[in-house]
Amino acid sequence: MSSTFGSLSTALTGLNAARQGSAVTGQNVANAGTEGYTRQRIQTSAIGATAQTGLFAGGPTAGQGVSIDAISRLGDSFLDTRVRATASDAGYAAARAEALLKLEDIMQEPGENGLSAKLQDVWAAWQNVANDAGEAAPASVLLEEAGALAAQLSHGYAQIEAQWSAGRTQLDSLAEELNAAAAQVAELNGEIRSALNAGSPANELMDKRNLLTASIASLAGGEVRDAGDGTLEILIGGNAIVSADSFRPVQLTGGYRMQDAAAAPVQLEWAHRPGSPIALAGGTIAGALSVLAPAATNGAGGEVAEAAASYNAFAGQLATAVNSVHRTGQTPAGTTGHDFFAFRPQLPPALGLTIVPADISGIAAGAPGSGGRDGSVADAISQIGVAAGSPDGVWASFVTKLAVTARTDIQRSELAAAANASAVNMQLSSASVDLDEESVNLLTYQHAYQANARVMTAIDEMLNVLINQTGLVGR
Template sequence: MSTFGGLSVAYSGLQAARAALDVTGQNITNAGTAGYTRQSLTAIAASAPASATLFSTPGTSAGQGVTITGVSRIGDLFLDGAVRSAAAQSGYAGVQSSALTSLEQSFNEPGDNGISSQLQTFWASWQDLANRPGDPATGSVVIQNAAVVATTIATGYKAADAAWTDARSQINGLATELNSTADQVATLNRTIRQTLAAGGTANDLIDQRAQLTATIAQIAGGKVVERTDGTVDVTVGGNLLVTGTDANHVQVAGATNLVGAAGSPVLLEWTQRPGQSVGLDSGELAGALALVAPANGSGTGGPLAQTAASYNQLATALATQVNSIHNAAATTDGRTGLDFFSVAAAGPAALGLSVVATTAADIAVGTPGAGALDGSAADALSQLGVAAGSPDSIWLNVVSSVGAQAKTAIQQSTLADGALKTATSNQASVESVDLDEENMNMLTQQKSYQAAARVMTAVDDMLDTLINKTGLVGRA
């Protein structure tokens, strides 16, 4: 290597040290930036050029310094995939847990405002009336308690209906967000591919895309496949959501209200292929779709529709069982064939339940022909709460079922959140910026820069001696 070549070697060292300092500064500056993945300068030793001259001396060349090959992103595909998978499970479990917990809380069980307590009070008021047949005040209490039960059933149904509507709206919002995020990933794919093809660095763009694909995973359980040109493909439900620079969209079809869900279940479908379900099995969308599924006869349908159907069943059972005894009994003035409750023919039974009797005189309390002081029918009505298939047992099954589902959902959400935290922590341990490490790197790079500068100074001194002082020895 010539003496002037030494300057070139030292200069390449200065360039490498300065570039490494720039990368370290970028890491330190973005230490608190969400989604930022730490970067590192990549370089290789520049080998000595082969000599083809007749008088070359093998093995005497020290090389040509250092060549900067780029700035690498310290990411881990396995850890990134683990975070996306955990986010998908956490999204599903979180939606389920939140909705079922709110539904369970709407029951107000156990408590004075719950249906269980109100049914017990209702049956107890019949026992009081059995002891005082025809008493206006006692009869009025029976009617008031019946109205409270009917109102509470209607309120509970409305709560389930509102929860269903909220979940349906959430599905619409999540579908819109999924489409928007897919478009952004496709746009970044194009920019990243162009940047890499031009020899540039796209690390920050890749970080942005990684955050977007994590969002897709949380929403719809997406999976990511990286391509050699720098783009990624994203699949949801086994079908491509993003491929290269193109994004496919989804749309929501089906009923927009709880009543219509039985005939037209809510469906997430591909916009370009209407009627074909996306087929999600994880993510927030899958959790919300499971919530709004229609009820079925086996009780394994969507929890919100199933609960609404249980309110209808409770209202129907209450009206049927009470009317069965009340219709065959007689009022204190001898009238028979009277209903105590009525259920509207149209609409949900839970909303159509009402009290027919308006005064104590309209309440049938005794056996026909037994006299005005007979309270046997009222006594029989007071025992309905402990009979087989009673409204109380129906409601107990509803509360127990939803309570068990809510407890399971909460446990699954807790486990999923824990798994997500672990996956995120593992990812951060590799990809996040460690300020202590960066400070050590900065000191090392500073020393490297100073050392390369010293080499350049030494070579410069040698050249000064060679150029300006050679031949001066011995001159007068």
């Protein structure tokens, strides 16, 4: 302590440190419920004594108080990275699981409203026609059941088209959300860098940026790198979408109808470099793009387009199988070579399947020359469902494949969501505010404040005696 008055300065530094600690603690308590807030602490260090020189220098000397070095943000970068990684996986898996669940809802398999049940009703109606050949009632039931099957097929295909278009529109919204988050991160990078350069704390800005980086990871995966100057660089597909205080926007390209996907597949591109798709490693956008990919000849395309292709394949095989037998039979008028199913031109097979006969006169139930009561051809058609390579088998194979894929993706989504929840909980346990701990800290700072104030009071009283009562002896 360099002088009597210097002790006041020493106590003042302690007073200021205690007041600042109380303020930070109060801020922590006030933001205990704020999303993304990371608790803070003041960092202090002792101010050493002034150097002494001269002949009589030496011996222990008192320090000059306490210095407030910084207000630290008690976050864990490792846990932040883990949250982003698990958010990327969870976003990807959730997007796929949601799309596959919608496809299962459209098919309604197994169930009385599924195509399998409708198909069995059609085969049963053909058998009834075979048993009562030449009768109008069984023929009417057959036409009704066949029409219901065609309507169910058309309705299912239309729902798949609607799901694809809705998913495509949603992708535009996700791309806009990604651009908005990236722009905010770039802006915050600039503000944080300026604040740090000016010696001001930027902890609240970092909290907000941390939430945005997690949002970007959930949307498009990517990697976050610390630039060392307070800014973050965010990369997706190996290229920076955010670098310092600038960002590169992305855009969705491709058609808005499922039938246009083969010629113009939906993909995410850099706005400044069109035609170059971004290879996303995860996130909701990547998951949505994977299910909206065009169908492939090997069946490994996007699940929505593959479902539509399976509907078309089923419609085509059903018409081919039934028509090939129906052409060999004769109608009540004795004519042959007639189709039972046909397709409307310029429409997908599943959407354009129609029934050719309008009544019993167009149904070829018997073999040529066998008379009007023969139902052998109708009986042969009724057995198509149990033959090798039947439409029933084709449909069952597709339903099984989709069910297995959906179950796998749903389980993956559940596991990814659990992993993300665990990572978030670990992050919160490290960074969130503990009210009990803050209460203890607040008491500590209050007592420190009172102690320093008492030191100042004692020094004041001592100086008062020295200044105002010295030399008053005997009075």
